[in-house]
Amino acid sequence: MAPAAKNPPPGKKPPPSLAWERTRLAWSRTVIAFAAVGGALLKTDIAAGAIVVAMAVLLWVLFRIIPDQAGRAASPARLRLVAMTVAGVAVVALAVAFLGRGA
Amino acid sequence: MAATGDREDPAGAAGGAGGAAAGGMEGAEVAQDAEPDARFTFANERTFLALTRTALAFVVAGLAIVQLLPPFPDVPWGRRLLGVPLIVVGGVIAVVGYLQWSRNQQALRHGAAMPESILPRVLSVTIAAMAIVAAVILLVSALLEP
Numbered sequence: 001m002a003p004a005a006k007n008p009p010p011g012k013k014p015p016p017s018l019a020w021e022r023t024r025l026a027w028s029r030t031v032i033a034f035a036a037v038g039g040a041l042l043k044t045d046i047a048a049g050a051i052v053v054a055m056a057v058l059l060w061v062l063f064r065i066i067p068d069q070a071g072r073a074a075s076p077a078r079l080r081l082v083a084m085t086v087a088g089v090a091v092v093a094l095a096v097a098f099l100g101r102g103a
Numbered sequence: 104m105a106a107t108g109d110r111e112d113p114a115g116a117a118g119g120a121g122g123a124a125a126g127g128m129e130g131a132e133v134a135q136d137a138e139p140d141a142r143f144t145f146a147n148e149r150t151f152l153a154l155t156r157t158a159l160a161f162v163v164a165g166l167a168i169v170q171l172l173p174p175f176p177d178v179p180w181g182r183r184l185l186g187v188p189l190i191v192v193g194g195v196i197a198v199v200g201y202l203q204w205s206r207n208q209q210a211l212r213h214g215a216a217m218p219e220s221i222l223p224r225v226l227s228v229t230i231a232a233m234a235i236v237a238a239v240i241l242l243v244s245a246l247l248e249p
Contacts, residue, residue: 017141017142019142020145023148030155033155033156034159036163037162041166073145073148079148079204086193087198091194093166094191094194097170097190
């Protein structure tokens with residue numbers, strides 16, 4: 001069995017872990033994917049693309065500027081927001097698919 | 104030792120401890136609603152994020168087909184037939200991915216078996232179906248072309 005880690009003293013930041021690091025990188029990849037979708041949308045529909053890029057920026061702000069305490073998993077509310085944002089992007093993409101110029 | 108049920112410090116477990124995985128040593132009552140091992144929680148979160156990226160890839164692929172692909176000769180509805188289902192499935196994956204994360208988290212908390220996921224099947228069936236539809240559209244387009 002792995003040795004138990006000591007809890008950090010109150011007020012001290014917990015030590016980073018590899019699992020947390022991998023999760024942080026996964027969040028970065030996800031935000032980059034959002035930005036890429038926004039960029040692709042900008043080519044076809046500026047308003048829709050701007051909305052998605054704004055969503056990517058919002059996610060980045062949520063993730064970077066107002067992070068959950070380092071080393072802690074994201075809250076359900078944050079993950080729900082991500083899922084709803086992707087569903088929103090899908091709805092915007094559907095609208096573009098039916099109403100956009102190239103359609 | 105890292106406190107098994109301490110919601111304030113799952114990071115302690117992330118630092119390398121077994122965390123709530125050691126809950127079994129402290130009795131079934133603690134394991135009933137204990138904070139799961141942070142490593143499992145992070146793995147669950149990463150799976151959710153991977154599904155999110157898959158959903159975004161579906162959406163952008165569908166959008167690219169509808170907006171960027173040149174129209175199929177004599178099959179004007181071909182691009183929408185290919186692109187719209189991809190966008191819809193992308194939205195569905197995002198929502199189902201969150202529900203799956205939530206169910207997995209519940210199972211981890213209660214020490215229950217991980218629930219079976221339908222998403223691998225959905226992804227395989229969707230990709231196979233879209234490949235078949237694409238092949239059919241190409242064939243029809245080639246046959247109708249004068």
